[in-house]
Amino acid sequence: MKHYVGLDVSVKETSVCIVDENGKVCRERKVVSHPDDLITLLSDPQWRIERIGLEAGPLSQWLFDGLTKVNHPVICIETRHTKAFLKAQPNKSDRNDARGIAQMMRVNLFRAVHVKTLTSQKHRALLTARKLLQEKAIAIENDIRGLLRNFGLKVGAIGAVKYDERIRELLGELPDLEEILEPLLAARLKLRNEFAKLDRRVREAAKTNPVCQRLMTVPGVGPIVALAYTSTIDIPARFRNSRSVGAVLGLTPVLNQSGESCRIGHISLCGDRMMRTLLFEAAQTLLTRVAKWSWLKAWAMNLAKRRGAKRAIVALARRMAVILHRIWSDGSEFCWTRDALSAAAQR
Incomplete structure (x- = not known):
């Protein structure tokens, strides 16, 4: 039995x-x-x-x-x-x-979940630790801004590199307050230094990974996005087609159908939140910061004119997820023009 x-x-x-x-x-x-x-x-x-x-x-x-x-x-x-x-x-x-x-x-009423390989689990742990240190450092910086604002001291727009110098400049005439904030500045500096170490490890891991190198040919995709994508998808062959990746990452609309009612809502937001956020940021980068023109950017710009920038960014993030999977599966690189894309499809 x-x-x-x-x-x-x-x-x-x-x-x-x-x-x-x-x-x-x-x-x-x-x-x-x-x-x-x-x-x-x-x-x-x-x-x-x-x-x-x-x-x-x-x-x-x-x-x-x-x-x-x-x-x-x-x-x-x-x-x-x-x-x-x-x-x-x-x-x-x-x-x-x-x-x-x-x-x-x-x-036999269950839905199986893919268990990642050990390499992908280690890469994911590295990315999570990097993100955690970054968030804690930003939280301390924001808290320091709030404490100084109570005394009429405004930090203003300042980057992470010159942040410590700007704070000490504001505290020059308030030695008592500087003594209070010194532990926070020391903790913030320690977090930033450790974050820089993990950030270098992430970039080195992406640099030595041939799959990540191919994924980084897509405009807007850097080492962080590429390494996160490989650690999230893990094994590309587990997807029957590339289009299903968007649904797994929660980037497809929710369908609510009952009788004659059929409503299409916002994206499902299921799946890996970190990967979805990184794809959204990569889509924003492609639309706003990448100067080189490509068929993908032209498609997203036309969509933004018709449906708005927010929907265009979400749609672009979903399409980038599909393209990354196809590049990984085919062993190819990103084609910048439609002609090159058609030629690659014919081969």
Whole structure:
């Protein structure tokens, strides 16, 4: 008889539920959230495990890798789809969630999530750490501006390089206030220095990656966007066609249809938020800062005249996501003119 397993993972313990092919609960236990403990429980020869369900979360990649190494049929399932399924239960608990996930595995009612490779996970961690340091440094700078404004001192428009010099210039006549703000300035300087180190590592990683080098031929796409794209998509072959990438990144409109009513709303905003934001910034850069003309910029400019700049930027971000996937899949580079694009398509 086949068996199906549901895992409800928390930081300390994981609730495990094993059901048979008729839906009968065969075993329920809580074990430590570690691959070795789960392997010990699931390796009992009495279980003929067909599928193991694991909800996507902070520990899911680690547990998934550990169970996969010993050839357990584990599947990482989509969080929102799982939440909607488990809402049918009147009472929410770890035990009931594990039961629900096990039943999802049994009736084959789940949506699998791609688990990234170790290289992509490391690149993603690097990008996240870089972004975190940048945000903390900007937050401290804004707080210092707010504190100085209480004393009538206005920092004004100033770049990150001369920020410290400008603050000390304003504090020249207020030594007491300078003593108060000195720890904030020191913390801000430390964050900026560490951010610069991670920024160099990101650019070096993109420079040594041939895929990133090809993606950077697209106007508006730099090393940050290229490395983030490769770490997000991970394996381009998992998409049946390039156009589906826009939907996965949450850049396609939401459709709400019921009976005779059919409304198309804003973009879905599902998927990777960091990648969506970076594509939006790349689209803005292409429209406002890239001087060299291309068929892609001409298309976006014409769309902006008809539908407005905001919609044009969103549409351009979606199209750039599709183009990047096609370049990655074909091993080609960006074509700046329509003629070059047609010639490449014919080849």
